[in-house]
Amino acid sequence: MTSSQFPTLDVRIERFPITGSFTISRGAKTEAVSVVAELKRGSHTGRGECVPYPRYGETPEETLKVLQAMREAVGRGLDREALQAAMPAGAARNALDCAFIDLEAKSRAQRAWDLLGRPAPQACTTAYTISLASPANMAAATEKAAHRPLLKIKLGGDGDRERIMAVRRAAPKSELIVDANEAWLPSNLEQNLAACAEAGVTLVEQPLPSDWDEMLGRIRRPVRVCADESVHDRKSLDGLRGRYDAVNIKLDKTGGLTEALAMADAAKALGFDIMVGCMVASSLAMAPAMLLAAEARFVDLDGPLLLARDRDHGLRYDGSLVHPPDSALWG
Structure with a gap:
């Protein structure tokens, strides 16, 4: 692929109100705050959503910065396989990994499970x-x-x-x-x-x-x-x-x-x-x-x-x- 055929990466924070509140032993919250990674190539867009978890030292703002820092690598041709070594396990890599799968599936007009060689999910x-x-x-x-x-x-x-x-x-x-x-x-x-x-x-x-x-x-x-x-x-x-x-x-x-x-x-x-x-x-x-x-x-x-x-x-x-x-x- 030429550089123009590599995807571009956009990242944003999104918020979803929770019905009432969600309470566990570490505290309560009234909204879900997630980070969405969006990969665009030609007419196709792949998306992935993650939830940074303070238990592991993650915040939405820091996760946003981590993903924004990956834009150059993505633009140079970073793919899903290379991503596994390029980023540590955690929320940020999840969003980008899932966006890569979504983009690849849409680009090939396949469902993700067929792309990955997995059984089709059932209800x-x-x-x-x-x-x-x-x-x-x-x-x-x-x-x-x-x-x-x-x-x-x-x-x-x-x-x-x-x-x-x-x-x-x-x-x-x-x-x-x-x-x-x-x-x-x-x-x-x-x-x-x-x-x-x-x-x-x-x-x-x-x-x-x-x-x-x-x-x-x-x-x-x-x-x-x-x-x-x-x-x-x-x-x-x-x-x-x-x-x-x-x-x-x-x-x-x-x-x-x-x-x-x-x-x-x-x-x-x-x-x-x-x-x-x-x-x-x-x-x-x-x-x-x-x-x-x-x-x-x-x-x-x-x-x-x-x-x-x-x-x-x-x-x-x-x-x-x-x-x-x-x-x-x-x-």
Whole structure:
């Protein structure tokens, strides 16, 4: 290709109001702030959306600068393969990686899954998140969502047994997974896991801070445990064996769909169950992750359901059933 055939890169910050608020153990927010990378070549445009995560030292403003700094390399011919070494795993690389895939698919008049040699995604059931609050308030929110087959319950430390039991009473038929977002301690880990087992919880996500998760390898785990903050890309998988039963693959952690697909293959080979997860964001951020759904025991792609409004051509949700993206959205 000549330089004129290489794409140009535009980057912007976008904001989407959340219905009410979204609360986890680290705090609450009322809007989703994402960064969108847009690659243009001729008549084709490829897009990718990421959500910078303060837990990993990322901010929208810094992510914007990191992506803007890639314009020259993209204009010189940087491609998706070279991108994997040119940028570290994280939100910024995710946006650009997904934009490259979208652009390549549109340029070849293919769907992204055909381009990548993956099965076409099918409609699947996503978890629906119940934010952290008092037991009474969580029960009230759960009651409104009790018709959904899979609920993800955000927990936060003190009082979690009461929260778990209140949620179970409010949704006796739903499958429950819980996410402590690193809020439990060695002193309450076993009693909280026991409460989850008593309530029939299927999976507990990231109960301990990532630096403390060696304890998970020393106790009997009555409920299967999933790594989130403790797992990022393929390099982090080996150290989790014996501590976790599953891993949560999020594109903002892996640095894009390219690494996420490779990580899913590696995780399965090591015997881990897979959850495909998301940050609170629009359908553009969810769409690439749909390619992982076929590999996943749990799908948690409810971000747009938590927004007051989604972007145009968003994913179609029938209750908790999420459908594959239209090419007008991505891929």
